[in-house]
Amino acid sequence: MTSASSNNAGEKFLLPAGLGDGLPPEAGFEAAIVERLVASFARWGYERVKPPLIEFEDSLLAGPGEAMAAHTFRLMDPISQRMMGLRADMTPQVGRIAASRLQNMPRPLRLSYAGQVLRVKGEQMRPERQLGQVGVELIGAEGEAADAEVVLLAVEALTSLGVRDLAVDLNVPRLAPNILVEVHRRELIAALDRKDTAKVTELAGDQAPMLLGLLRAVGPVETALPVLESLRLPPPGAEVRANLAAIIALIRKAAPDLTLTIDPTDHRGFEYHSGIAFTLLGRGVRGEFGRGGRYVNHAGEAATGFSLYLDTLLGTLPTPEGLKRVFVPFGSDAQAALKLRAEGWVTVQGLSAGDTRAEAKRLNCSHYLEGGHALALKD
Amino acid sequence: MTSASSNNAGEKFLLPAGLGDGLPPEAGFEAAIVERLVASFARWGYERVKPPLIEFEDSLLAGPGEAMAAHTFRLMDPISQRMMGLRADMTPQVGRIAASRLQNMPRPLRLSYAGQVLRVKGEQMRPERQLGQVGVELIGAEGEAADAEVVLLAVEALTSLGVRDLAVDLNVPRLAPNILVEVHRRELIAALDRKDTAKVTELAGDQAPMLLGLLRAVGPVETALPVLESLRLPPPGAEVRANLAAIIALIRKAAPDLTLTIDPTDHRGFEYHSGIAFTLLGRGVRGEFGRGGRYVNHAGEAATGFSLYLDTLLGTLPTPEGLKRVFVPFGSDAQAALKLRAEGWVTVQGLSAGDTRAEAKRLNCSHYLEGGHALALKD
Numbered sequence: 001m002t003s004a005s006s007n008n009a010g011e012k013f014l015l016p017a018g019l020g021d022g023l024p025p026e027a028g029f030e031a032a033i034v035e036r037l038v039a040s041f042a043r044w045g046y047e048r049v050k051p052p053l054i055e056f057e058d059s060l061l062a063g064p065g066e067a068m069a070a071h072t073f074r075l076m077d078p079i080s081q082r083m084m085g086l087r088a089d090m091t092p093q094v095g096r097i098a099a100s101r102l103q104n105m106p107r108p109l110r111l112s113y114a115g116q117v118l119r120v121k122g123e124q125m126r127p128e129r130q131l132g133q134v135g136v137e138l139i140g141a142e143g144e145a146a147d148a149e150v151v152l153l154a155v156e157a158l159t160s161l162g163v164r165d166l167a168v169d170l171n172v173p174r175l176a177p178n179i180l181v182e183v184h185r186r187e188l189i190a191a192l193d194r195k196d197t198a199k200v201t202e203l204a205g206d207q208a209p210m211l212l213g214l215l216r217a218v219g220p221v222e223t224a225l226p227v228l229e230s231l232r233l234p235p236p237g238a239e240v241r242a243n244l245a246a247i248i249a250l251i252r253k254a255a256p257d258l259t260l261t262i263d264p265t266d267h268r269g270f271e272y273h274s275g276i277a278f279t280l281l282g283r284g285v286r287g288e289f290g291r292g293g294r295y296v297n298h299a300g301e302a303a304t305g306f307s308l309y310l311d312t313l314l315g316t317l318p319t320p321e322g323l324k325r326v327f328v329p330f331g332s333d334a335q336a337a338l339k340l341r342a343e344g345w346v347t348v349q350g351l352s353a354g355d356t357r358a359e360a361k362r363l364n365c366s367h368y369l370e371g372g373h374a375l376a377l378k379d
Numbered sequence: 380m381t382s383a384s385s386n387n388a389g390e391k392f393l394l395p396a397g398l399g400d401g402l403p404p405e406a407g408f409e410a411a412i413v414e415r416l417v418a419s420f421a422r423w424g425y426e427r428v429k430p431p432l433i434e435f436e437d438s439l440l441a442g443p444g445e446a447m448a449a450h451t452f453r454l455m456d457p458i459s460q461r462m463m464g465l466r467a468d469m470t471p472q473v474g475r476i477a478a479s480r481l482q483n484m485p486r487p488l489r490l491s492y493a494g495q496v497l498r499v500k501g502e503q504m505r506p507e508r509q510l511g512q513v514g515v516e517l518i519g520a521e522g523e524a525a526d527a528e529v530v531l532l533a534v535e536a537l538t539s540l541g542v543r544d545l546a547v548d549l550n551v552p553r554l555a556p557n558i559l560v561e562v563h564r565r566e567l568i569a570a571l572d573r574k575d576t577a578k579v580t581e582l583a584g585d586q587a588p589m590l591l592g593l594l595r596a597v598g599p600v601e602t603a604l605p606v607l608e609s610l611r612l613p614p615p616g617a618e619v620r621a622n623l624a625a626i627i628a629l630i631r632k633a634a635p636d637l638t639l640t641i642d643p644t645d646h647r648g649f650e651y652h653s654g655i656a657f658t659l660l661g662r663g664v665r666g667e668f669g670r671g672g673r674y675v676n677h678a679g680e681a682a683t684g685f686s687l688y689l690d691t692l693l694g695t696l697p698t699p700e701g702l703k704r705v706f707v708p709f710g711s712d713a714q715a716a717l718k719l720r721a722e723g724w725v726t727v728q729g730l731s732a733g734d735t736r737a738e739a740k741r742l743n744c745s746h747y748l749e750g751g752h753a754l755a756l757k758d
Contacts, residue, residue: 012441013479015434017458021476022429024490028417031427031493035414038407043720045704045727045742048410050401052509053432053495055394062391073454075465078499079396086454086465097400100392106741108730111403114410116432116495120457130431145709145730152713254713325424330524334531334633341422348424351487351524362485363424 018122018129029319030132030310033161034114037134037308040157041112044149046136048112049102051093057085063298064272065092071119088119090133091307092298098139099299107140107301125287132310135290142302144243147276148250150292154280154306155258158289162317165283167259168251170221171266171293172244173273175214179237181207192265214264221248221260228264247276259283275304287312322346326367326374327360329353336372345374397501397508408698409511409689412540413493416513416687419536420491423528425515427491428481430472436464442677443651444471450498467498469512470686471677477518478678486519486680504666511689514669521681523622526655527629529671533659533685534637537668541696544662546638547630549600550645550672551623552652554593558616560586571644593643600627600639607643626655638662654683666691701725705746705753706739708732715751724753 015021022030038048054075061069073086087093090113098109114134122129136153138146151168158166176189184203188211191199195215204211210231217228225248228241244262251260277293292306323346328337330350337347348363350356360368360377367374394400401409417427433454440448452465466472469492477488493513501508515532517525530547537545555568563582567590570578574594583590589610596607604627607620623641630639656672671685702725707716709729716726727742729735739747739756746753 013438013475015431015438016456016461016463019431019434021431021472021480022427023476023480024426024428027429028421028427030429031414031417035410038410042407042702043725045725047403048401048407049403050406050409052394052398052400053497054509055398059392059394075452075454077395082395084395093400096392097402101400101402106743110727118432130433141730143730145728149728149730156717323421338535346422346424348489349524349528351520351522351528364485 016129018119018127020128025319025322026314029317030314033310033313033317034132034134036161037157038112038114040160041136041153044110044153044156046110046112046138046153048114049094049097050115051087051090051097051113053116054084054086055093055096056080057083059096060085060087060092063092063095064295065089065298067272068092071121073118073120086118087115088117089307090115090117091135091137091305094137094305095139095297095299095301095303098137098297098301098303108146109139110136111139112136126309126311128311133307134310135292135305135307137297137303137305139297139301139303141304144246144250146304147247147294148254150304150306151247151251151278152254154290154292154308155255158280158308158313161313163282163289163313165259166289167261167281167283169261169263169266169279169281170244170248171262171277171279172240172264173267173271173277173293174275175237175240175264176211176267178240179207179210179234189267193267195265211265218263218265219261221252221262224262228262244276274302278306280306280308282312282316285312285316287315289313289316324367324374325363325365326369327356327363327365328369329356329359332369333372336369339372340369340374395508397498397506399507404698404701405693408696409693412689412692412696413511413513415540416536417491417493419539420515420532423489423532423535425489425491425517425532427493428473428476429494430466430469430476430492432495433463433465434472434475435459436462438475439464439466439471442471442474443674444468444677446651447471450500452497452499465497466494467496468686469494469496470514470516470684473516473684474518474676474678474680474682477516477676477680477682487525488518489515490518491515505688505690507690512686513689514671514684514686516676516682516684518676518680518682520683523625523629525683526626526673527633529683529685530626530630530657531633533669533671533687534634537659537687537692540692542661542668542692544638545668546640546660546662548640548642548645548658548660549623549627550641550656550658551619551643551654552646552650552656552672553654554616554619554643555590555646557619558586558589558613568646572646574644590644597642597644598640600631600641603641607641623655653681657685659685659687661691661695664691664695666694668692668695703746703753704742704744705748706735706742706744707748708735708738711748712751715748718751719748719753 068088071088075084077084117133119129213231217224272295273293275294279291280289290308294304297303325346328347447467450467454463496512498508592610596603652672654673658670659668669687673683676682704725707726
């Protein structure tokens with residue numbers, strides 16, 4: 001919905017690259033989507049918090065927030081003379097709120113958030129530098145039921161918006177690091193991540209059969225999980241696998257028809273995750289709806305959650321039709337217009353005397369007010 | 380709802396002065412208020428736009444935006460190497476959108492907006508540095524009906540939220556500048572603004588009786604407008620007065636019971652206004668709900684509109700009660716919880732086996748799920 005600055009009418013109205021204006025009707029639709037998502041989250045007990053757009057960089061970029069340090073605009077606070085960051089991600093802020101102002105609330109703590117985030121530079125696949133982020137955090141719960149809950153909540157919230165053919169891809173970013181020996185460790189994680197079987201074979205030595213097995217355990221859980229379970233993994237790897245299988249069982253029980261895939265060697269972007277991670281995808285949709293997973297927040301609490309980014313969602317859902325517009329000629333009774341609004345009309349006031357039908361048409365109204373009623377414009 | 384950083388649990392979670400976290404339930408209520416306001420605006424044909432949080436300072440701070448230059452955080456854009464500003468006011472952005480991307484839309488153009496604005500320093504009366512701003516702009520309409528429309532819209536939108544005893548104070552910032560001679564002009568505008576009759580008498584010479592008359596024409600329109608109309612004003616002043624009287628007549632016709640006051644010499648904060656300006660006040664409410672008025676936007680178009688600031692509004696309206704919460708024990712059927720949500724419950728999942736009633740109570744639930752039904756916790 002935001003569009004490139006080159007659409008603007010002249011140099012003086014140019015916007016910086018990656019920043020755009022939301023226009024009618026998409027801007028209103030985007031806001032409606034956010035509120036519907038947050039309402040879905042509230043139905044599961046997730047209560048909304050609203051952290052500030054800027055805060056001190058020490059708290060914003062601590063722990064998992066550090067991953068965003070290079071993407072974060074910095075500002076000097078003239079009051080404290082300390083550096084502040086303009087948030088590039090709201091999840092560290094939610095962790096901070098849980099650990100400070102809400103530290104005495106019972107756990108698990110369920111929080112939701114929605115807001116704008118800014119990034120110094122866009123990415124190749126996502127050039128926007130301002131994004132709408134909306135999501136949840138489930139804080140202070142370690143077990144598999146918590147992981148399953150956030151996946152199921154994401155699915156219910158997206159489905160209720162009208163997203164069809166949703167797929168959840170589950171990843172276990174801790175798996176490879178847990179089973180690899182020290183030799184060629186980094187190279188092997190990278191080779192597994194890009195599914196480079198030749199490199200894995202070359203570097204893995206004795207572990208090659210196991211790692212090549214992991215690379216085959218990809219796809220729908222119905223076929224890929226049995227492959228994964230057939231592999232002989234050292235105990236730390238078997239433990240991660242058991243955790244994944246337990247979460248899949250809980251998700252499957254609640255959502256038997258959900259498309260659920262696994263990719264045990266995917267590692268990108270999940271560097272901070274301490275348990276399963278997941279990506280929300282739509283069949284035939286470019287980009288992802290969002291991602292989530294388990295981590296330890298910078299206050300040291302177990303946390304899981306997800307973030308949705310509105311650009312993919314807006315590009316997927318059809319913008320709904322607007323309400324009917326009725327033109328109210330100048331001098332009409334205010335009560336008549338009020339009554340029409342109460343009945344669900346959009347009333348567009350005439351601001352001077354003139355040709356009612358011509359004005360109605362010019363202002364994109366389908367009806368006009370006459371004798372207390374909305375009459376259809378026929379032409 | 381935002382509160383001082385000193386409430387935070389430690390140095391590392393401290394927030395910068397004037398910035399705070401919105402917590403449950405106020406953060407959710409704030410978002411609901413915004414959406415209800417924007418929905419009220421939409422009923423009058425105002426369509427939502429969403430300008431970016433940052434843009435080049437040349438466009439952000441041009442024309443009327445210049446008033447906010449000292450309050451605006453600046454950032455260097457690493458892509459263009461140009462300076463950007465973090466918006467302190469959304470109205471210049473809406474003017475820019477009208478003049479660029481929406482330049483070919485028919486006039487009058489009715490736009491609404493809602494978003495966060497940031498200020499380098501707080502004010503004495505409003506120490507917050509981040510504020511929620513929501514409002515409308517009516518662009519490309521010169522007549523009195525346009526001024527009346529935005530006042531009536533503000534009143535309808537605030538009233539529909541439950542604001543009682545609303546008062547609209549109308550000002551005519553052009554009046555004094557239009558009738559004063561060159562001698563002592565600035566001093567007289569300032570003296571009139573602070574109602575300093577002694578200074579006005581001392582400086583005004585022949586004009587003293589007229590200016591002292593203006594200072595008496597303050598209060599409810601029923602008594603103050605006749606005083607204003609009894610004064611002999613030079614033609615440029617009489618024209619401004621006639622404009623005010625015509626707008627008052629239009630507002631009165633549509634809203635006979637609205638508390639409407641005038642203050643013809645009030646000038647503060649309305650430096651850029653080219654016609655009437657107004658302030659939205661609540662009886663017994665500290666601060667104002669918002670303000671608006673007529674000006675010429677930096678694209679040269681006639682514009683009127685208003686901005687509401689959410690802090691006063693949130694401080695006035697009672698936070699509504701939350702939905703009823705039902706605890707869903709671990710292992711319950713997912714369909715049973717789904718059914719409860721569809722019926723309007725908030726479902727709070729248990730994440731491990733345990734004492735159902737104790738968990739329900741601990742997690743602030745009034746009910747728990749048993750045998751497919753929500754049972755009340757009695758204790």
